[in-house]
Amino acid sequence: MTKKLLLSIVVMLLALPVDAQEKKQSFFKRVDSLLTKRYRRGNIDTAYVIRPETKWTVSARLNFSGSMIESEGIDNGEHFRSEIKADYKSTVSLAVSYMGLTLSAALNPAKLLGKYHDYELNISSYGKRFGFDFSYQNAKNFSGWRETDGIGREDLPEDQLSVKTLNANAFYNFNHRRFSYPAAFSQSYIQQRSAGSFQLAVSAMGQNGKFRGDSELDFKITNIGIGAGYGYNFVPTKKWLFHISALPTFIVYSNTSLTLDGDRIPLKYHFPEVIITGRAAIVRQLKKRFVGLSMVYTFTNNGDEDNLALHNIKWRARAFFGFRL
Numbered sequence: 001m002t003k004k005l006l007l008s009i010v011v012m013l014l015a016l017p018v019d020a021q022e023k024k025q026s027f028f029k030r031v032d033s034l035l036t037k038r039y040r041r042g043n044i045d046t047a048y049v050i051r052p053e054t055k056w057t058v059s060a061r062l063n064f065s066g067s068m069i070e071s072e073g074i075d076n077g078e079h080f081r082s083e084i085k086a087d088y089k090s091t092v093s094l095a096v097s098y099m100g101l102t103l104s105a106a107l108n109p110a111k112l113l114g115k116y117h118d119y120e121l122n123i124s125s126y127g128k129r130f131g132f133d134f135s136y137q138n139a140k141n142f143s144g145w146r147e148t149d150g151i152g153r154e155d156l157p158e159d160q161l162s163v164k165t166l167n168a169n170a171f172y173n174f175n176h177r178r179f180s181y182p183a184a185f186s187q188s189y190i191q192q193r194s195a196g197s198f199q200l201a202v203s204a205m206g207q208n209g210k211f212r213g214d215s216e217l218d219f220k221i222t223n224i225g226i227g228a229g230y231g232y233n234f235v236p237t238k239k240w241l242f243h244i245s246a247l248p249t250f251i252v253y254s255n256t257s258l259t260l261d262g263d264r265i266p267l268k269y270h271f272p273e274v275i276i277t278g279r280a281a282i283v284r285q286l287k288k289r290f291v292g293l294s295m296v297y298t299f300t301n302n303g304d305e306d307n308l309a310l311h312n313i314k315w316r317a318r319a320f321f322g323f324r325l
Helices: 002-014 018-040 181-185
Strands: 056-075 078-085 089-098 101-107 119-126 130-139 143-148 152-156 161-173 195-212 216-234 240-260 263-265 274-286 289-304 308-324
Touching (some): 056 130, 119 181, 130 289, 130 308, 161 240, 161 308, 181 216, 181 240, 181 274, 195 240, 195 274, 195 289, 216 274, 216 289
Antiparallel strands (some): 056 078, 056 089, 089 101, 119 130, 130 161, 143 152, 161 195, 195 216, 216 240, 240 263, 240 274, 274 289, 289 308
């Protein structure tokens, strides 16, 4: 039915009168002209940053992500440490861009085969001045270990811990005329010369978890941080781009609730409590083609090791290849 519908639309367009076809072509030309002006304009220093000469960009991506929760503290006078990890997630995606407007689709082979049962959503936007990363994960396949002085290490089996986690980071880039995040992460710009920039950032982290084993643990964590950082694009030649940036934000609002077997456990504020977002990328330009790797890493620290401290780690990595038309 879809093929017949498309064929009918094509026949109808071809059968339009000459004046109707001219109006249709004129409309598309006006749209293309507006998009071109929007795409080419911008207050940038073209000695450092330029737009690609072509309008179309097609890229294939292989994405990986993981998360880990570490804890450390004192339990009944004994020092303990624990580490639990969720199942890794991998997806294959294809993206098509036309002058900055992108349409993409992703496929998770493990999900289709029934080997991955968690849910994860990642959204990123990298502009000249502003950008953000948003990540939500609902994970139930955590496993790991706990080590206590005098007792030793014990394994923590799967299906006992379920955690919902949200991580968000937004930033403002001061030197947007010469330093480009999109050149490293979306390839909608090309970095011509090395440049860096100071940035302001706001971060947020929310988590809701339940542990059902020999004991019952429920916890809720909400953090908001404000800070500043620095990003740098190193261009040794016009064919290579190396990016690194760090955005540490100090937690200015924290609301935490932990309950173990019905008893509330205090998680005291201990300076410095931080949310740190780090990014790195390598891009290789090959005429109208490009290939590269990128990564986003988030670390959140709450509490005090002399009582109870929690470390949340979330990372996403991407390998990509694309070409411009």
